Amino acid sequence: MAGNSQRRGATTKGKGRTAGSGGRVRRGLEGKGPTPKAEERTYHKAYKAKQAAAKRATGRPARTTSGGKGRPGAGPEWVAGRNPVLEALQAGLPVKTAYIADGAERDDRLRDILKFAAEHTIPMMQVHRLELDRLTGGALHQGVALQLPNYEYAHPDDVLADALDDEGSEALVVFLDQITDPRNLGAVIRSAAAFGAHGVVIPERRSASMTAAAWKTSAGAAARIPVAMATNLNRALETYAKAGFTIVGLAGEGDVDVAGIPGVDGPLVVVIGSEGEGLSRLVREHCDHLVSIPISSDVESLNASVAASIALYEINRCRG
Structure with missing residues (x-):
């Protein structure tokens, strides 16, 4: 009957002595350190x-x-x-x-x-x-x-000045519009460095930033070419246009072939939009020319970083 056991150390109705562990639990905790809060x-x-x-408290998750x-x-x-x-x-x-x-x-x-x-x-x-x-x-x-250390973005005006001051090559700057994948950003930076661009400009909003993924995809090029962040991409384009840059945007429906970009021998800005939406309306309005890359009709569009590579290669080839 419960509570009437004659076994030594048994409990009786919640009071009296209880059976111990013989130190087994205490020994099991040895070396574990204090219990975390x-x-x-x-x-x-x-x-x-x-x-x-x-x-x-921060208003957003880390x-x-x-x-x-x-x-x-x-x-x-x-x-x-x-x-x-x-x-x-x-x-x-x-x-x-x-x-x-x-x-x-x-x-x-x-x-x-x-x-x-x-x-x-x-x-x-x-x-x-x-x-x-x-x-x-x-x-x-x-x-x-x-x-990783916080990335130190350049100012678009500094990239502009450095590009125009370079006596060894014609000014070439890449602008990115609504590129939200950091791997695409990193790949564009890598191509920009490979084909002699003076910098890459990204918008402050609706854009990928220099995360670890972008750093990795750039294969170290992010340490050799400046990336600038513009508060307003369209105002930055206006500034470059006033400084004498020809603004060309990559667009599938563009009426200029990438092999014959107007103004290729002078200061040039190449604007690349997202693979899905392409260039935004205001950015299109700031472009002097819309440039297309001929592709098979079976393919709807090219990846943004691939399109950037092709365009930058053609510019570099034409400049000879």
Whole structure:
């Protein structure tokens, strides 16, 4: 009958002595360290409440870039995860600080990361895993992450002045209109650097920015060619036009063939729109010419970065 057991140490109706664990539980906790606070445990409701409060305070959720997948995290200046970190290092991305979590399991990828960091004198800061969770905003970091420095954008007027002051080649600047994929941005920067452009200008709104994905796709070209951010793209185009630049926009319905761009021997701005919507109406109105790339009727349009490469190649070829 319940409560009448004669077994030594049995309980009786919620009072009296209870059977102990013989120290088993205490020994199991040895070496584990202090129990983290509830708001530091990612699975705990207190942690989620703290994150929600931070989101309300800033008015928007924080973001991170992890191999271009855009997992939630602390901002575009972070690269988290072993494969993304290794790829970022090998692509030559600038690194502000590298972090490794205490007790991170060593595998081939982590060994390659540590070897690369040692060979290129990149210091690795060792932090508690909970601290790395906090720094990366809860991203899946697998014990390692990189913080990139904030990109320093040039001013469109400075790019204009540098392009006109270059006595070695005719001025050439690329403008991007509504390019929202950072990989497209990075690819255009790479092509612009390859074909002698003096800079790339992007709008402040509705545009990809210099995230880790853009840096990676540029294959290091972002460190060799300035990227300027314009508060108003149309005003920037007006400024360039007044300075003597011919403004040409890439458009599938354009009546000028890319092989015969007017004004190619003088200061030139090439404007590239998004693959889906193309150039916006106001940007079209600021173009002196709309240029098309002949393609098969079976293909609706070209990727923006591919179209940019073709146009820049043709300009470079014509300038000889």
